[in-house]
Amino acid sequence: MADEQVRTSKIVKSIERVINLGNYESLRIHCGVEETIEWKDQAERDKKVENWNKLLIQDFKKTEKMAMASLGAAESKATLRSNGVESKMVVSDDLDSLE
Numbered sequence: 001m002a003d004e005q006v007r008t009s010k011i012v013k014s015i016e017r018v019i020n021l022g023n024y025e026s027l028r029i030h031c032g033v034e035e036t037i038e039w040k041d042q043a044e045r046d047k048k049v050e051n052w053n054k055l056l057i058q059d060f061k062k063t064e065k066m067a068m069a070s071l072g073a074a075e076s077k078a079t080l081r082s083n084g085v086e087s088k089m090v091v092s093d094d095l096d097s098l099e
Helices: 042-071
Strands: 007-022 025-039 077-082 085-090
Touching (some): 025 042
Antiparallel strands (some): 007 025, 077 085
């Protein structure tokens, strides 16, 4: 079997989050990556893309943690009202549960 052709792909990915810190105050955190990868088959390409996904998420979480600590900001709270009864909950999304 002949050598497989090496292909090249450009990966461009980003994550952005806007965190409401209070009345008329918000924090926008944006991390991105732009990288060129070489691959021989789809499995190798998928693995390299997934590795960049993981690195981007790790970088985003680190950046968010550092920004929040530097500003002395706390996690956002949401207040829900249903039939006049107030309940508070922590605002969270899928980024908070990634490992």
